[in-house]
Amino acid sequence: MGEGADVRRASVGRSVLLHALCRTAEAVRRAVLHQADQNRQLVTEWDELFCPEWHRSLLTVFAVMAVGAPAADASPLFCETLAAVCGAVLHAPGVVLLHHALPARVDPDLDESHLFLSNLAEAEQSRPYQEDGRDDPKLALPTLFRLITSQTEPLVSGLLSDLAAGQTCLVDPSHESHCVVLTHLMAWHLAISYAGHLDTARKVMTAEALREDGLLDNLLQQLFSLMPDSPEVPESYADTHKSYFELEPIFDLSGSGSAEEVHHWACRTYAELLRQLPVLARSWRSSCERALALRVERLTADHVSPLLLAEEFGRLQAADKAIDNMTVRARPSVREVSAVYAMEEVSTELVVKLPTDYPLGHVVADAAGRRVGVAAGQWRMWMLQLTTFLTHQNGSVLDGLLLWKQNIDKRFQGVEECNICFYVLHGSNYQLPKLACRNCKKRFHPACLYKWFNTSSKSTCPMCRQLF
Template sequence: FIHKRGTGHQEILPLIEDTEKYFPVTQGNLHTIQSLASFMCKEEKEELVVQCTARLMTCTASAVSCTDGGFGYLAIINSCLGSDSDVCQEIFPGVLKVIVSWKNELEDIFLFSSNLQESSQSLIGLNVEMIRFLSRLLKYLASPVSSLVDVDWDFVMCSMLAWLESACESSAAYHIPLVRLFACASCDLATEISHYFQSAAMSTTASLPANLISEWIEFFSEGIHILMLPMLVRMAEEYKASETSHMSCVLQSLGRTLGYISKEQLLNHKLPAKFVAGQKTNLPDRLQSLLNTLAPLLLYRERSVQITVYHLLDKIMEDLPVFDDEDLKSYGDEDEEPALSPPAALMSVLAIQEDLVESILKVVPVGEFAVVEPLKEEFCFVLGYLLTWKLTLTFFKAASSQLRALYSQYLRKTKSLNKLLHNLFKLMPHNPVLPGQASDVPSKDPKTFFSEELQLTVKGTATVQQEVPHLACCVYHMTLKDLPAMVRLWWNGCEKRIFNVVDKFTTKYVSGVLSSQEICSVQSSTQVFDGMTVKARSTTREVIATYSIDDICMELIIQLPQNYPLGSITVESGRRVGVAVQQWRNWMLQLNTYLTHQNGSIMEGLALWKNNVDKRFEGVEDCMICFSVIHGSNYSLPKKACRTCKKKFHSECLYKWFTSSNKSTCPLCRETFF
C-alpha cells in the first residue's frame, strides 16, 4: 500500500524517528519494521542493526526462538540489511559467531535433515532468519574470503546442505506458508553460495581455505543438485498446474538454484531411467532418459518450471548432434530424400505444442499481432512452444553441415518450420522497439527485440509483458540466421499479401542486424583456408574471397541483398587468372548454389565451395546434372555410375532427373541406367 501510494521518507519519518520504542520486540513492532525498513535511511537502519546485534549477543538460550529474542533480532537485522549492501558490514562476523555458538550449544534448534511438519512454527521461523542472514553474509560482505575462516565455511556449507535436505523431505507440507518460506530461503542460500563460487570473485582463490574449491565441486555442489533436480521433477508430477499458484515461490527459488548446475552434473544425473517405446535415438541411455524426463516439462503450465527446464536443456543441446554422426554413413546413396529427426523427445513435445498454439492463433491472420496475456494458460502454451524451438535451433546450429541437411529435410517433411514461421508473424509486434527508451531523445538506431538479447530469468517477472513478443523475435532471428535457405523457400511460396508482410518487416527490422552480424563474423573469423583468403566490407555488405592454386587465381565478390537473407545473394566476378570462361562460370554458379541452398553462414558456404573446387583439382569429376562435385544440399559426392559411359552422378540429382523426365536413361549417353 505504501509503495502504491508513493509515500516518501518524510511522511513515514514520525513512525521511525524513535527506534527505542520498538523494544521489547513484539509481533506488531516486528511487522512494522519489516514493512518500513525499505523506507528508512542508512543511519536509521544502522541504529536498529547495532541495537539488535548487541541484544543478540546477550540473548539467553530460552529466548533464542522468541520474538523478543534471537528470532526477532535476526528478523530485524535481515530486514534492515535487505537490499542495502552498505549497512553495517562490520556486524556480519559477530552475528555469524553467535549463530555458530548456537550450533555448538543448542543443536536441537537447527532443523537439519528434518520433516518440518513435526516442527514448531517458532523454530521454523528462527531457521528461516538464520538462513536469510547467511545469504546476506555471502551477498554483501565485502570480502567473505578474508572474513571467514575454515570453521565458518564448514558451518555455512554443511548447514546449507542440511537445510536443503529438510526442504526436500518436507515437500508434502508445502501447503503450510512457513514451510514454503523455509524451502525458498534454503534454495536462495544455495543460490548465493553457488553464485559466489562461480563469480569473478573466484580470482581470489589463493586466499580461500585449502581444499575449499575441491570440496565445493566434488561434494557440496554435487549434493545440491542431487537433491534439487529430482525435487523439480517430483513437484511437477505431484502438483497440477492449477494447484501451483501457492507453489510459484518455491518453484522460482528452486529454478534459480538449478541454474547453477554444471553440464557435467546434468549429464551424470541420478534421475530414474525413463524410456519411450518405439522411440528412435542415437543418444546414450542416461542422456536419452534425461531428455525424456525434462522435455515434457516444457508443456507445464507454470512459467518458472518452463524457464528452468529450458536453461537445463540448453546446457546440453550443443553436445547432442555428435551422437548422430554415425548415422551419416547409412544415408545418402540409397535414399532419395534422406531425413533425420532432431531429438525425438523434443519433437514429440513440439507436435503437441503445435496443436495447442494452432488452436490459440487460428483466428489471427498472418501479419496481425496477437496479444498473449501474461501468465495465463495460453501464455504458457506459447512460451513453451517458443522455448522448444529455441532449443531445437541451438541443436541445429551445433550440427555439422551434413547433419544439418538431414535435419532440414525432416523439418521440411513435417512442415514444422512452415508452421513456426506463420505463427511468428502472429506473435511478433508490428513495431518491435524495446520499451523504456527515452522518447525525447531521437535515436538513429533504436534498440529493438532483434538487437537486444532476451534475458530469460526464472524469478524476474518485471518484463514478462514483453516476454512472448521478444522471444518470438529472438526465435525468428535465430531461424533466419541458422535456416536461411528454408526460410527463403517458405517465403517464396507464400501468397502475395504474406510475401509482402514478411519482406517489409524483415527488411526494416532484421536484415540490417543479420547483415552486420554476418560481416562481423567474417571479419573476426579465425578459420584459415589453405589457398583462400576472405575479407569483408561492412559499408557495402560485401565479402571478397580470393582463391589461388598453382598458376590459377580468382576473386569472387559476394553481395548481401538489402532484405538478407530472404533475397538472393549475388556472386560477382572479380579478378581471374588461368581459368577458362566456362569453368569460371560453373564455379560462380556453384558458389551461388551453396550460398542459396545451404542452411549456414557465408563462411560455411565458402568452405563447401572451396572443398568442391579442391576435389575438382584432385581429379573428381563433376556430376553432369548439377555440374558440381559436392551436392548443393546434402554435400554428397557423385557415386552412382552409368554402366555404359561410366560417368558418375549424385543420387538425389538422378532421382530428380528420373522423376522429371519419366525415363530411366542416363542423362549423358541416354542408355538405360539400371
C-alpha cells in the same frame, strides 16, 4: 519436544538465510551489470572471481533441494526458498554448469521421453542415417520436440485463428494460454538451435523433413501474429536499450508473467530460424500474401539483418587470412566479401554481395575483374555453383566459399565432375561422383542420379541413354 522444536527452528533459519543470500546475490548481479559501461574492472572481477565460486556452491544446494523436494504439501517457505535458488542458478556461467562435480542423476533404464538432455545427446545414434544416395532423404526432429509441439500446435493455432492479417495477438498472462504459447515458442527455439548444430548432411535431412511437413510455415505465420510491430523493449519488462531480438531470454520464476514475454520469445525464435534455417524462411516469405511479405521484409531488414550480418562478418573476419590457397577478406561497411583463389598458374577473384535483408534476400556472387588461366565458361559455372549453394543451402557465406574452394581443388586434382549438377562435391552431402556408367564411363553423384531416375521415369544414363 524441545529438541524437535530446535531442529525446526534451525531448518527455518537456514531457509531464511539461503533465501536472503540468493536475493542479495541477485541484487548485486543487477548492480554490477548496471555499472558495466562505467566500470569494466568491476564486471570482470565479478565474472571471474565471485560469480563462479558462488554458483558452484549454489549448484550443490540446488541439487539437494531438488532431489529432496516434498510433493504438493511443501511449505510456503520451502517453495519461496527453492524459487529463489532456481532464479539464482539461471545465471550460473556455462563453464560452471559443464564442469560441476555433482553426481550423475540419470537412470539409463528410464523411458527416453523422460530424458530430455540424453535424448538430444544420443538422438543421432538412435536414428537411422540414410546413405543410400536417395534424393532428399528426411530426418525428423527428436521424439521429445515432436511430442511437445504436437500438443501445443493445435492450441496455439486455435488461439490465433480469428486474428486478422497484420494484427498482433496480446496473450493474457493470467490465462493458461500464456503458458501454452511460451512452451510452444521455447520448444521451437530449442528445436531450431538443435537443427542448426547438426552436421551438414543431417542438417539437410532435417530441413527437408521440416519443409515437407509444413511445420515451419505454420510457425512463421504464428510468429508474425505474436511479434509486436515495434521490437523495442519497454522499461516495464527490462531496463535496456536493446530490442527483443538482441535481448537474452528473461526467465521469471515469480509466476506473474507478462505479455512482453511472448513478444520476446517470438522475436528470439524468428531470429534463430533465420540464423539456422534461412532457406526455409525464404521459401515461406515467397509464398506469403503481399502485405505480409512486405512486413516480413521491413522487420527483417530493420531489426534482424543487422544482427545476423554482424555475426556473419564476425566469422569472416575471424577467417580473414589465407585458407590454404584461398584468401578471404570481409568488408562490412559495404556488405561485401572478397575471395582470391590461387593454384599454380590459375588465379581467380570473386566478390560476394550480401543484401540489406540478409538472409531473406538473395546473395550475389560475381567476378572482381581478375581471372587468370580460367576459361569464361568454366568461370560462369563456378559462379553459378557458389550462388546456388548460398541461395539453396542452410549454410553461412564462409561455408559456401569453402565448398567452392574444395570443388576447384578437386578439379585440379583430376577428380571428374558429376555430369548432372557439374559439381565435384555434392552441394548437400559433400559426396564425390562415385557412380559411373558402364557404357560411357561418365560419373554421377548418387543423389543426382536418383533424382534423374525419379524425374525422367527412366533407368538410363543421362549422357548415353543406355540402361544404367
